[in-house]
Amino acid sequence: MAPIASLEEISRLVRPEMGELDRRIFSDQSIFDLEMERIFHRAWLFLCHESQIPRRGDFFEAPMGREKVLVVRQRDKSIKALLNTCTHRGNAVCRAEEGNVRNFMCTYHGWTFGLDGQLVGVPGKEQFFGEDLTMDKHPLRQVAKLEMYKGFVFGTFDETAPPLEEFLGRTGRLGLDFLAARDVESVPGIQKYVINCNWKFTVDNVFDWYHPQITHMSALSTGMIPGSNLTEDNNGAKTADGKDLGIKWRPTDLDNIAVLGEYGHAIAGESRNAAAVAMYPGNEWRDRPEVIETLGPIGRNVAGHPNIFPTTWVTNGAQLCLRVPRSPNKTEIWWFSFREKNKTPEENAALLTRQIHVFGPAGVLEQEDGENWVQSTMQTRGEVSREVPQLLKMGIGRGKIIKEDGLARIEASTNEYAQMWTYVAWREWMLGRDWDELKANTTPRDQF
Amino acid sequence: MTVQDAPAVSSDVVAEMVRLYLVEKFYRDEAALLDAHNYPDWVELFTEDTRYFMPLRRTMTRRELDKEFTKPGEMAFFDDTKDHLRARARKFDSGTAWAEDPPSRTRHLISNVRVLDDDAVEMTVESYFHLYRTRLKSVEDSWIGRRLDLLRRTEAGLQIAKRTVYLDQTLLLSGNLSNFM
Numbered sequence: 219m220a221p222i223a224s225l226e227e228i229s230r231l232v233r234p235e236m237g238e239l240d241r242r243i244f245s246d247q248s249i250f251d252l253e254m255e256r257i258f259h260r261a262w263l264f265l266c267h268e269s270q271i272p273r274r275g276d277f278f279e280a281p282m283g284r285e286k287v288l289v290v291r292q293r294d295k296s297i298k299a300l301l302n303t304c305t306h307r308g309n310a311v312c313r314a315e316e317g318n319v320r321n322f323m324c325t326y327h328g329w330t331f332g333l334d335g336q337l338v339g340v341p342g343k344e345q346f347f348g349e350d351l352t353m354d355k356h357p358l359r360q361v362a363k364l365e366m367y368k369g370f371v372f373g374t375f376d377e378t379a380p381p382l383e384e385f386l387g388r389t390g391r392l393g394l395d396f397l398a399a400r401d402v403e404s405v406p407g408i409q410k411y412v413i414n415c416n417w418k419f420t421v422d423n424v425f426d427w428y429h430p431q432i433t434h435m436s437a438l439s440t441g442m443i444p445g446s447n448l449t450e451d452n453n454g455a456k457t458a459d460g461k462d463l464g465i466k467w468r469p470t471d472l473d474n475i476a477v478l479g480e481y482g483h484a485i486a487g488e489s490r491n492a493a494a495v496a497m498y499p500g501n502e503w504r505d506r507p508e509v510i511e512t513l514g515p516i517g518r519n520v521a522g523h524p525n526i527f528p529t530t531w532v533t534n535g536a537q538l539c540l541r542v543p544r545s546p547n548k549t550e551i552w553w554f555s556f557r558e559k560n561k562t563p564e565e566n567a568a569l570l571t572r573q574i575h576v577f578g579p580a581g582v583l584e585q586e587d588g589e590n591w592v593q594s595t596m597q598t599r600g601e602v603s604r605e606v607p608q609l610l611k612m613g614i615g616r617g618k619i620i621k622e623d624g625l626a627r628i629e630a631s632t633n634e635y636a637q638m639w640t641y642v643a644w645r646e647w648m649l650g651r652d653w654d655e656l657k658a659n660t661t662p663r664d665q666f
Numbered sequence: 667m668t669v670q671d672a673p674a675v676s677s678d679v680v681a682e683m684v685r686l687y688l689v690e691k692f693y694r695d696e697a698a699l700l701d702a703h704n705y706p707d708w709v710e711l712f713t714e715d716t717r718y719f720m721p722l723r724r725t726m727t728r729r730e731l732d733k734e735f736t737k738p739g740e741m742a743f744f745d746d747t748k749d750h751l752r753a754r755a756r757k758f759d760s761g762t763a764w765a766e767d768p769p770s771r772t773r774h775l776i777s778n779v780r781v782l783d784d785d786a787v788e789m790t791v792e793s794y795f796h797l798y799r800t801r802l803k804s805v806e807d808s809w810i811g812r813r814l815d816l817l818r819r820t821e822a823g824l825q826i827a828k829r830t831v832y833l834d835q836t837l838l839l840s841g842n843l844s845n846f847m
Contacts, residue, residue, distance in 0.1 A: 315725045315836065317733070407722040407741030411838035436763035440753035463762075550837065555741050567739070575750065580720075580743050580843040582757060585765035588841045592805075 225649055228252075232645040234638050234666075237611030241598040243641075244416040244608075249648075250546040257528050257647045258283030260376040261481075262385045264530040264540055265289045265299060267554065268369045269403040270316070275333060278316045281542045281550070282373060287361060288312055288322070289371060290333050297366070299373045300335040300358040311358065322358070331358050367391065368398035370538075380653055386526065388624035389479025392517045393524025393532050399509045402536060402556035405570060409553035411579045415591035416598075417529060417543035418644070420551065423587060424523045424531045425486040425636035427474065428612065430583075431465050433590060437582040438466070442575050475520050476628045476635040478619070478662045482643025486636035487522020489629075500534055500572070503558070516623040525636075527643060535572050547595050553578050610634040610641070617666040626662035635666055682781075689791055689817065690779050692824045697774035700846055703766075705755035708846070712748050713818055713827045720744040720831040720847070735832065743843055744831070765844045772845050773798045788827060789817045797847050799840075807840040809833060809847060 231240040231249075243249055265280040271291040278289045279302060286302040288311075302310050304324040311322040311331060321338065323330045330339030335358035340351065361373035365382035372382050379385060386394065413420075423429070432455070455463050470488035477485040493501055501521060503509060510518050524532045529541040536558065542550035555573045557566040577584045597603050613633035619626050628635050643660045651659060692711075699708040712718070720743040721735040736742055746754070757763050775796040783790040792814055799807045816828035831847045 313725070314727045314730070317726055317730045405741050407724075407736035409722060409741060409743065409838075410836070411840065411842075413841040415841075433764065436757045436760040439756045439760040442753060553741075570739070570741070571745065574742055574745050578743065579838055579840070582754070585842045585844045586763070589765045592841055 228645065228648050231648075232641045233607075234614060234642055236607075237609060237614040237634075237638070239608035239610065239641055241604045241606060241608050243644075244418060244595055244598040245546050245604065247546055250543070252648055253543065254283045256650050257644070258543070260374065260379065261528055261647070262363075262365075262372040262374045262379060262382050263528075264526065264538070265364075265371045265373050267402075267404045267538075267556070268297065268366060268371055271297070273318060275318045275320055276316075277312070277319060279312065279314075280373075281540075281552075282361070282375065283543075285375075286310070287373065288358075289373075292333055297364065297371060298334060299361040299364050299371075300331075301360070303359070304329055305337065305356040305358060335360060367394055369402075370394055370398070378653060380657075385481060387480045387483060389477050389485060389524075389626075390481075390483040390526045392477070392513065392520065392625065393483065393485055393526055395512055395517070396524060396532050396534070397536060397538060397556060399512045400503050400536060400556070401559045403559055405555040405557050405573075407555070409555075409578045410550060412544070412548060412550050413588050413592060414547055415549055415588070415595040416546055417541045417549040418641075419591040419594055420541045420549055420587075421525055421529060421531070422637045422640060423591065424525050425476075425484065425640070426634075427468070427471065427487055427522075427632045428634075429590070431467055432463070433586045434583050435463070435465075436586070440575075440582050442572075442582055472631045474630055474632055475522060476617070476630070476633060476639075477520055477522075478626050478628070478635065478639045478666065480657050480660050482527030482640055482647070482660055483525065484527075484636040484639050485520055485522050485524040486633075490519045490521040493521045500569075514623050514625075516625050516627065520625075520627075522636075525640065527640065528647075533577070535576060536569060537573055537577065539577070551579075610638045614638050614666070619662050619664050619666055621662075628666065639666065685781060685784070685789075686779065688824070689781065689789070690776075692817070693776045693779065693793060697776055700774050701772050703758065703769055705758050705846075709748065709751045709755050710822075711826055712751060712829075713820065713825045714748055716748050716751075716826055717828050718744055718746040718751060718826075718831075718846075719829070720833065720843075723833060723836045725836045743833075743838070765842060768802065770799045770801045770845060774847075787819055789819075791815045791817050795847055797845060799845055805841070809835070809840070811835075811847065813847065 231243050263282050266278045266289050270278050274291055274293050276291045280287050280289050287299045288302050289297060289299045292298055302312055304311050306329050307326055309324050309326040311324045321330050321332050328341040332338045337353050337356045362375050362377040363379060364373045367382055455465060457463060470492035473489045473492035474487060475489045490504060504518060531539040536556040538554040540552040542552060544550055557569060575582060613630055613635055617628040617635050619628055646656055646659045696711055722741055723735055726734050758766055776793050778794040780792045781789050782792055794812055797809045811831060811833040814830045815826055817824050818827040
């Protein structure tokens, strides 16, 4: 297949007016390469939570596109993010995932870098290099910018990127507030696994409230996921042996909110009102006065899933999931889990139990999700099947956008607005817009 | 070597051999249940107060190797009570657990069994495992690791009062963990 490069070709990959996508975006190597350059090399990316690295010398290795960066707590308690590549001959200066160090020594020739990345040691500097080498000219490279939003550390390689808070906008900040407002700290241990799917399937699934009653039907039998008997409407869905599936719609499906934000951030799913009616557990924190204040009059009724574009998902179960693209058909899933500082040990133990059992590779939900993502990715590779358009039609074109309290939202039943919004923004990033154009073109209008 | 040359076998050694035989037989029977996807019967091999725990493993330097595995109370891949194990068994048998329908083909190979401690009621037993799995036509996974079990002698025979699974991977190299180890 010829590489996709022209702007015109990229424009045609996402067709919101028809509710369709070109399936090649899930398997084409040239598109993946362009994503690395135009999205992951530019966007602010989540690196870690500051509570993961509390002490001087603590570090956590985070992915940024194809780069590995060491997020390091400095001697003055500030944080820096250093590229994990020796400035001499490229070797990794650190081969652990996390830990505590006084400095980073490259095991190739012994070049040694301080916590701040400065080159502090070169074996044989005087005898062999003499004047050939100037120590202060070869520090470990750093990200272009590093900023923190309420303890969540982000970095970007683009010096011209807007400040983090501006990039996040009201939508992205609200998404992170769903965690930050609970006053959280990191639970030790980041679940990491690799799955043979395109990263965009994992992101788009975050907003897909049409799939749980089918994909996750078996999870209801565990008693770990709240179910319902509200209505049943199979509308023709039958098993391979012709039996009715007995689909049970979720009680919140008729009362959804999709929040669409600049740069591609979005939040979609049930409203707090619907969740309260359905008595879903784990939303009590939202009713604390200081939380109501932080979330604001609109935000407090949003209880769906936020995605900070491109790949950071915040769950209602106090977890943050990072999707790390490795190739068109390979993605790493990193689960960061949190506990609330003002909860009792028993309450936090219950939260941890839920975090372990629902998501992750052994989670009663995510096992089935993964099977869908892998198979969907695989079927986009055939010469014929890749020409079948990918459909996102639910509600598209009839969504009335309400702008209030700095948020643009659509109130509707289950829908596919946030998925399509993500792809529309993806297209703008892929077209290589400058930051002003990008923001203007991803600012919601009156209808979507 | 003739029969006369064989070293005398003490009763202690015989007792140890019998104990090891019974433990290994227990593991062979357990593996057969797992590979037949008979999860309801497999769950009954665990005591009511059991804990099935699979910590996360992290690539750490030698000097910080004590932090390699997460501990109870921290994040894990599995941290199951018997009720959790029962719930997972119900899910497999619900008829709609798509990640295992069509079912995976699995083979549990258990070896290097060592009884590390025995107080006449409970034994601490280490075993190595190799779980080989294929799914659909082309998915192939292989997990190798070490299990540390607390086996209790009960009226129902040996039961697992605690199992900790130490996997020989840090970044998990498979798309899910829909099988038990």
